[in-house]
Amino acid sequence: AQSVTQPDIHITVSEGASLELRCNYSYGATPYLFWYVQSPGQGLQLLLKYFSGDTLVQGIKGFEAEFKRSQSSFNLRKPSVHWSDAAEYFCAVGGGVTGGGNKLTFGTGTQLKVEL
Amino acid sequence: GAVVSQHPSRVICKSGTSVKIECRSLDFQATTMFWYRQFPKQSLMLMATSNEGSKATYEQGVEKDKFLINHASLTLSTLTVTSAHPEDSSFYICSGQGVDLPRRTEAFFGQGTRLTVV
Numbered sequence: 001a002q003s004v005t006q007p008d009i010h011i012t013v014s015e016g017a018s019l020e021l022r023c024n025y026s027y028g029a030t031p032y033l034f035w036y037v038q039s040p041g042q043g044l045q046l047l048l049k050y051f052s053g054d055t056l057v058q059g060i061k062g063f064e065a066e067f068k069r070s071q072s073s074f075n076l077r078k079p080s081v082h083w084s085d086a087a088e089y090f091c092a093v094g095g096g097v098t099g100g101g102n103k104l105t106f107g108t109g110t111q112l113k114v115e116l
Numbered sequence: 117g118a119v120v121s122q123h124p125s126r127v128i129c130k131s132g133t134s135v136k137i138e139c140r141s142l143d144f145q146a147t148t149m150f151w152y153r154q155f156p157k158q159s160l161m162l163m164a165t166s167n168e169g170s171k172a173t174y175e176q177g178v179e180k181d182k183f184l185i186n187h188a189s190l191t192l193s194t195l196t197v198t199s200a201h202p203e204d205s206s207f208y209i210c211s212g213q214g215v216d217l218p219r220r221t222e223a224f225f226g227q228g229t230r231l232t233v234v
Contacts (some may be wrong), residue, residue, distance in 0.1 A: 043225045043226055090159065103162060
């Protein structure tokens, strides 16, 4: 069975500081990996995704993530955080187009606070 | 990216009544729709997967008679919470996946529906 672990429930950073959100996954084959951001009471917005190819993935809003197969990790990074980045971040793993669609398993989320 | 519209965004209903939530793919044909439930400060839990024209596949522990899912067309899926109770209060989110690449490899999320049962 697939699973996702986000070890950090809460993270607080100062505006302008760098950010790294951790994500570890368990999946039996090559995973499809995603990072989503959710503002309070809102749906999910896709930040970036990894399917194959270059292991360093660029996303929207200045985010990037690196797929490391040997560590089963897909950590999200941003060099300089803005106050508007404060939100909940979810890492997710999916199995691709086989098996009835891209059914996603989500991590428990990391709540990001940004201090001004 | 593709757009999925979910309606209503908020609904309050009385205990014992039924509530219908709609999920529409606006600019693509969603052959597969996923319905998730999210409790406060928790992650999204998949409730069911539906393919257009077929019966939905429910995850373990989800009551299919309580959470009725219909996916009659390629652009519309509905979730009906029947005989709602306060414990059904939650945030429900749908996502749609299409057949044409790149939409076949990604699911697009609606804005979510906050259901409160009083």
